[in-house]
Amino acid sequence: MAEARSRDRSLLRKALSPSHACATLLELGGLADGSLAQPAAAHLRDHVSSCARCQTELTLLNEFENAAPGPDEEDAVRWISARLERRFSEAGARPSPWRARHGAALPRRSVFTALNLGGFALAAATLAAAVTIGLREGRAPELAQPSLAAPTVLRSAGITTLSPAGELDTAPNELRWAPQTDAASYSVQVMEVDHAELWSAETRDASIVLPPALRARIVPGKPLLWEVVAKDAAGRAVAWSGKQRFRIRT
């Protein structure tokens, strides 16, 4: 009985496997997003219309492209994604052998084409170098425990942040950082952990008071991120704090 079933399964597996005429996944992808050129697209479409195997693969590819966690999957997907993000961010924080030899990499061409900066490419190159250095450590850091003896110095990617950081008893009144000698102004931003912006502002000081509307949104147990970018007199970014994390204890 088990032998017969095994023989049946083996036969079906062979019969239902893709034939030499079946499309590859990359071809199916091209067909689905319209990037496959003619006449290959028309030929492939003909085949897929009569091939249950290719139709199945195409269905799965579409399911994957549109995969969004259901209510019963959300927590697990968030948990796994956070662990993966941490793993690959930590791997990125360690300098690669190439980086150790050559320093931080400049983006090749895409930053300029994406921003369409045209004749201002030189200024953008300076800024892109800054972002390459700054964003290199752009992961959301773990909650740090502030010391009672001295102001907390978390870490620096150019600007040393002073507060808030880690677990707090109450909502902070202000954001504070160490002043930069070459900074004419600072841009600050407070955001959700998914980097959605809650509030942003500009200041010339090394601190800024948080508005009541924002403070009302800082509720116990909810982690938030903040960061500050120092700019020179020409408005160019010259230093960056990295994202700092804090929350009010529950």
Added chain:
Amino acid sequence: MFHACLAGCLIFRGGVLEALSDADLVSNHLAAGGSGASIWLQELFRRHYTKVVTWCLRVAGDREEAHDLAQGVFVKAQRHLGAFRGDSKVSTWLYSITRSECLNYLKSRCPLNDALDDDVAEALPDDPESRPERIFELHSSFQAARALLDRELTDTEKRVFILHYGDDVPLLTITRLLGLENPSGAKAYLVSARRKLARALRRWRASERLTA
């Protein structure tokens, strides 16, 4: 000046990374040496965590195993990013890795030990000659047999049949992957498919007898 300020604002808001396409992120990562997890690679992966992780969770049905599976997908993607030729979307390329890793994972879990197979068998008449497998034994070519399958079954029945018997995907996993919401999920479609194929086989035999 304006452009420099604009660029500064975009950088501050993470706009530079967000403005780049997946293919640009791959190019920049490779231009930076292609090793380690550069900011380009981190951003690329961040964009695709949800779909890869959701997929792996549906395949594994367990949070810890789904994590290991998804991590394997991204490690493999990181290792082989240099082989990405740019002739497809990055997400399609990532799917090909995800699909392969998931099938290997399922194969490693004793594919024939699917308790639901026994349920399916019990739900069908015990007639060896009407087993749908006979279609593939009797027809002169697999192509003709697949055409029969294509003719007789609904789209969902075809998908379930092919995934279960062609790729050894367990019925519970198929239920999750295809988002089937009926009470017994893929099993109902498999039972229905086998019944239809058994009927088609009987009809085919009758017509063969008439011809003879």
